[in-house]
Amino acid sequence: MAKTPVRRQKREVVLVDAEAADFLPAETRLRAPARKPPARPSRKDVLPDVAEDASLTDRAYRILEELIATLQLPPGAVLSELALSERLKIGRTPIREALQRLARDGLVVVLPRRGVLVSEINLRTQLRLLELRRVIEKLMAGLAAERATAEEREAFADIASSMRQAAEVEDDLAFMRLDRRFNLLMAQASRNEFAVRSMGLMNALSRRFWYQHYREVADLPLAARLHAEVAEAVARRDPRQAEEAAIRLVDYIEDFARKTLDA
Template identity: 85%
Template structure:
């Protein structure tokens, strides 16, 4: 099983369809590939590396959690950007070898991905990347609309000065990514936007619910955006939410969030004709 899974994952990780080849990111120093994804995904290029140190025995639980988070971020991005396509068989051993991360953090990351709906655990078949389904996406959007509006409003009221500054920075960077049609940079900024929104809203129940939807939504968008999406419009709508939060304007933030979900739903329905 591991040998067959290894071949599938190796092909998925090493070959990206021509139309999915990445352009140079305006936020990275090199072409995006597995080598970059294996590095910790720092929020900004200026973030210093932590000094290397030999872990003590009592550091092990925290270190394992950090490795699980790192494995999750890498695998989530590989799945969301279709470098691990729907139906790919994932082997813990192969992923551990390729990512240079132990099998326990890999296993825990896969369990989180299963909860997010990005992978499916099948008896006697192993772990498979889940299929992309339009009907599932539309049902997801029914719930996402309520949560997006709620969280945007809460964030506008509860965000700290530092968080509002970060929202303004993300808005500008999103517009810049759209101008140069840098899809991967936009997706990474979208992930930062979602994480910051979750933090600033300060409602753990809304955050947990939204967390199950964000990765699925990014993957659906990435699969179809070349055919039916308008990247500048998507960036502008995200930026308007972020800017309203930065201004502490709850009503504007809720309206902008509703407009964003209108666009996302329209985008999903257009995929039927693509």
């Protein structure tokens, strides 16, 4: 089947107000089953956890990373430091530093005299990324199961439960935020800064790829279960089970990526 090329035209991005930046267009959200509608989220639930951020740069990064990962800032979009600063109510220096971090993560490309563009989504890149991710996911899961504190194990158990609930009501955005929490907690609990740096370059790209294609080929309940199994094995302090669950998760992610060819 011929693949539809991504349009590359330059376009100025119109951001929503910062306090509404996390809401997705209605047509991009999955509809919850009528028999079990999700409870109306509180303001605390629908906004990024910016209170946890250590600086304005962290806050800018968190918001922009989510906007890119959820395609509200689509591939090929031209980003303006000034426009982003005005819309997010954050100074240009933190915005510039956040964009530099996003460039290191592969989410934006800085082009001399052309500005900053949101990077394109590429299947070949995703498959190469998964070759490395398979090794690092297994390593970090095993290390986290060995090294996680009691508080971290409790947090893993909570994430696992919440992921299953998000899948049950088909809340895709809640699942993505839980996935980000899962990745950050795994990085913290593994206590290996070199693995963390490598994984940090892959997480956002992987989430964005998933978000672009999940409506066509993803199985949200299965994805949630596989994530939950990793988290639960870590919570039980079972390194072998955590490693095996991590491999099953990456197997699913690779299968998902290859199915996008036929989507």
